[in-house]
Structure formats: C-alpha cells, structure tokens
Amino acid sequence: xxxxxxxxxxxxxxxxxxxxxxxxxxxxxxxxxxxxxxxxxxxxxxxxxxxxxxxxxxxxxxxxxxxxxxxxxxxxxxxxxxxxxxxxxxxxxxxxxxxxxxxxxxxxxxxxxxxxxxxxxxxxxxxxxxxxxxxxxxxxxxxxxxxxxxxxxxxxxxxxxxxxxxxxxxxxx
Amino acid sequence: xxxxxxxxxxxxxxxxxxxxxxxxxxxxxxxxxxxxxxxxxxxxxxxxxxxxxxxxxxxxxxxxxxxxxxxxxxxxxxxxxxxxxxxxxxxxxxxxxxxxxxxxxxxxxxxxxxxxxxxxxxxxxxxxxxxxxxxxxxxxxxxxxxxxxxxxxxxxxxxxxxxxxxxxxxxxxxxxxxxxxxxxxxxxxxxxxxxxxxxxxxxxxxxxxxxxxxxxxxxxxxxxxxxxxxxxxxxxxxxxxxxxxxxxxxxxxxxxxxxxxxxxxxxxxxxxxxxxxxxxxxxxxxxxxxxxxxxxxxxxxxxxxxxxxxxxxxxxxxxxxxxxxxxxxxxxxxxxxxxxxxxxxxxxxxxxxxxxxxxxxxxxxxxxxxxxxxxxxxxxxxxxxxxxxxx
Numbered sequence: 001x002x003x004x005x006x007x008x009x010x011x012x013x014x015x016x017x018x019x020x021x022x023x024x025x026x027x028x029x030x031x032x033x034x035x036x037x038x039x040x041x042x043x044x045x046x047x048x049x050x051x052x053x054x055x056x057x058x059x060x061x062x063x064x065x066x067x068x069x070x071x072x073x074x075x076x077x078x079x080x081x082x083x084x085x086x087x088x089x090x091x092x093x094x095x096x097x098x099x100x101x102x103x104x105x106x107x108x109x110x111x112x113x114x115x116x117x118x119x120x121x122x123x124x125x126x127x128x129x130x131x132x133x134x135x136x137x138x139x140x141x142x143x144x145x146x147x148x149x150x151x152x153x154x155x156x157x158x159x160x161x162x163x164x165x166x167x168x169x170x171x172x173x
Numbered sequence: 174x175x176x177x178x179x180x181x182x183x184x185x186x187x188x189x190x191x192x193x194x195x196x197x198x199x200x201x202x203x204x205x206x207x208x209x210x211x212x213x214x215x216x217x218x219x220x221x222x223x224x225x226x227x228x229x230x231x232x233x234x235x236x237x238x239x240x241x242x243x244x245x246x247x248x249x250x251x252x253x254x255x256x257x258x259x260x261x262x263x264x265x266x267x268x269x270x271x272x273x274x275x276x277x278x279x280x281x282x283x284x285x286x287x288x289x290x291x292x293x294x295x296x297x298x299x300x301x302x303x304x305x306x307x308x309x310x311x312x313x314x315x316x317x318x319x320x321x322x323x324x325x326x327x328x329x330x331x332x333x334x335x336x337x338x339x340x341x342x343x344x345x346x347x348x349x350x351x352x353x354x355x356x357x358x359x360x361x362x363x364x365x366x367x368x369x370x371x372x373x374x375x376x377x378x379x380x381x382x383x384x385x386x387x388x389x390x391x392x393x394x395x396x397x398x399x400x401x402x403x404x405x406x407x408x409x410x411x412x413x414x415x416x417x418x419x420x421x422x423x424x425x426x427x428x429x430x431x432x433x434x435x436x437x438x439x440x441x442x443x444x445x446x447x448x449x450x451x452x453x454x455x456x457x458x459x460x461x462x463x464x465x466x467x468x469x470x471x472x473x474x475x476x477x478x479x480x481x482x483x484x485x486x487x488x489x490x491x492x493x494x495x496x497x498x499x500x501x502x503x504x505x506x507x508x509x510x511x512x513x514x515x516x517x518x519x520x521x522x523x524x525x526x527x528x529x530x531x532x533x534x535x536x537x538x539x540x541x542x543x544x545x546x547x548x549x550x551x552x553x554x555x556x557x558x559x560x561x562x563x564x
Contacts, residue, residue, distance in 0.1 A: 033539075040542060041542065105400060108401025112403055118414075136403070139551050140551035140552045146548075150545060
C-alpha cells in the first residue's frame, strides 16, 4: 500500500536531518540529542521492519533448543511443564507474531523458574550451565543482528535476512 | 539459602535490603500507573523551585537563566540562578529531578544525605535543598551548587552519552591518579555510630553487603521485567550462592566511572565526583568490580584496554591497593564484576525498556536506545561467571 513503510521511515529521517536538526539552536543540546536518537532509531527500524515475525521465530527456536537441553536435567514436574510449554510452539512456522511472542514468553518464564533451582548433581549443574550459556551466546548473535542497524558499518539488511534464512534485501541509507 | 554470618540469625534471602530502598521501590510501583510522564517545561520547573524555596523561608525569589542540561536517562536536570531578598550574591544551582521511572530507582533524600556525609573529604557539589517526596517540585528533587568543569574532553563534547566507552586521550595520565585517590577517599568513610539518615549498615563478617545489593537488583528485575532471560535468572542464583563475606563494610559509590566526575582542563584536577544516587555501605570490591567493566573501557594508543579510559586493570588495582593499604581479594573482585554485569542487565534489559514502554521517562528514546544495544550482556556475563569460579 502507498506509501510503503520504508518510504515513510526514510522520509522521517530526511525531515529530521534536513529540516528539524538545522533549525534547532546549537544551545538546545537535549533537543539536538533527541533528534540524533530519532535518526538512530529510524536507521535501525528501516532494516528491521520487514522481519519481526522471522526474528520472533528465531528467539522461539533458541528457547526451544534450550528447553530440549534442559529437559534431561529437569526434575519431574519441570520436565512435564517444559513439554507442555514447548508443545504450544509445535506449529511455530504457521503462528502469527502475537501467538509466537506469547507462547515463547511463557516458555521463557518457565525456564527462568527452573534456572532458580540448583540441579541434583555437580555434573548436572555443569551441563545445565553450559546449556544456559550456549543459549545466551546464540541470543547475543540474534539480537546483535536484529539491531545491526546501530552499527555505522552496516548499510543493508543482509545480515538479518541471512540469519532469518531469507534472500533479497533493503538498504539502510 | 541463609546468609553466611558469624553468629547472627538468618534473614529472608529475597527481601532483605535497606528499608529506604524497599520504600522507594514500592513508591515507584504506585507512581507507575500515573504515566505517561509529561516532561517538565521551564515554567513548571521555575514555579516548583519558587514553592520549594518559599517553604525554606526565602522571599522575593527570582529564578533566572533556567536551562535544561543533557545527561543520561535517570534524572531531569536543570541549571538555574537563584536570587532572593537579603542574598549577598546570585546562587548558581543545579536541580536533579525524578521522572516517573528510569534506568534505576533511587532516592533524592539518600543522595543529599550522602553528599553531605562525604563533603570536605571528596570533591562534590554542595547540597542546597532536598525535596525528597516532591511535595513542592511535583517530583522528588535535589538542588546542589553548580560546579565548574567538564566530564569529558571538550573536543569530544556532544559525541558520547554519559561516558560509556569513551577515552580521555592525553588527559588520562593526569586524571588516573585523581580517579584512584578519590575512590580511596570514598572507601575511607565508615558508618558512624550515630547512624546516617536513610542508610543502614550491613552486618560485618557476613555476606549481607552483597545480598542487599543483589536483592535490590533482583527486586528491580521482577518489578520491571519485560521479557524472560534464562541467563539473568541463572546469574541471580549464582550471585546468591557465591555471595562473599565482607569483614568491614565501608561507603561504596556504586556508579564510580568515566563520566561521573568533573575536572578542569588542562590540569585534570577533579572538581566534583557526581551521581551519588546509588551510594551505600557495602564492600569496596563492588566499586572496583564496577570500574573495571568492559562497558566503561577504552583502547589506549597501543591497543591496551584502559579501564574507564584511564589506565590498565593491573595499574588501577595496584595503585588502589597502594594508596588504600587494602588487599584486593581476587575472588571477591571477580564476584563483584559479575554483580556489575548483572546490574547492567537489570538496568538495560528490564528497568530502561520498562520505563520506555510505560512512557514514564523524560528520555524514552535514549533508554530505548540503551536497551537496543543490550545484547552484549549475553557475551559478557558467561565469561565473567566462569572467571569468578576459576579465581
């Protein structure tokens, strides 16, 4: 539909950069700082706007993988709860964004609760920690890619599409 | 798990914290529903200041040269001039005022008390007046004297936020000794027998110093929670299970870093240590662990990592030990490095995005930006925990 999101985002950016910022007095430092932040956010959003569902699915898959690793280390009640929470994401590729966010949020909350309880043996605890840390490393990659528009050396959404398993792309300008 | 202590009774592990901290956290939750926060304009600020100084007994009050200051997302800050009947001179002052929510919930009353407590032994602004419940200003506020100086090299002004990841360049060699000297001076303060209003003292010889800080952070995480983080949940458990004993608590600044001190150019002499809002009585290792964080480090000319953009980690710790006469316990230091990273996690993964989501800050854009860059936490926390276990 006209105008497209990326057109509106670029237009916002241009208006701030070429009209609003130059009109702000140099001693209006907070206002100028806010304008700079607007430009930063717009740059990031320009690369993100097409992919919230893909990245919500990436987050969900990362949590599901963590749940799979924790299940053998879980106590009886925890194991059942993990199974039920994961089942809500069984049809992940067909779920809408809100449903993905809600179900993965519930799984995440459950895993947080499990993290609060020590495991039965040192070996289990070590494996538990390794799984948490592996999830964290993957999450760092997902989120750093999602917000890669914050980096001045990133000029398009190639990294986002690559991580999400998609082709084509848009530029940040 | 009961706190480890030499002879005292166990206390509740999750709610044990200073009473004033508990009070302001509960106050924040009540205020949350009042949002979204409307940023104060100059007229409103001036009227609030007049009410405040009228309550102090001043007459014919004039507030002039009022201007908003830049800074982080924790407080609205303004500079202004105060004159009134009988005044011998115009006072140049600074107002720090709370939005509804920010990256960290703190108390203007505590901040005023602790600035007075250290004044004379550590360079600080002077406290002029406090409105700790916002009765006159509309929001809790603290007025201090204006201090001359800069927080970053003049040529870098406007290019960085609040000193995160910056460098002092050639000034580092002048600032580094000042930085350590004043930190040592802060830690030389101990809780007096007469007490300190709004502050309590953790039990010496126990791990209460660490547990109080952890409980306050964990409480903020739960109150401001936005989305789940298994790593943060695991880190909280690790911090509880490994909380070190503190034999002799002392004053801790809590936010001593790049950007939180002012100095004159070109001498590098400190004119003020700023942002006392997280100060508390605890373990000196907490400030050391905070200073050496990667988030506040910068690369030197030869590619070496400079903590707070000033000196290497080894140089900092050696100079601190030399000047203070204290022995830095490596294992305790590593614990507080984990706590410092956990603290950043609470701020940028919970409190900041929650404040932005509620529209309850005067810089929603800035704190949302901070949250956008928070994924680095996932890379930092695991190695810190592993290093602490190996220490």
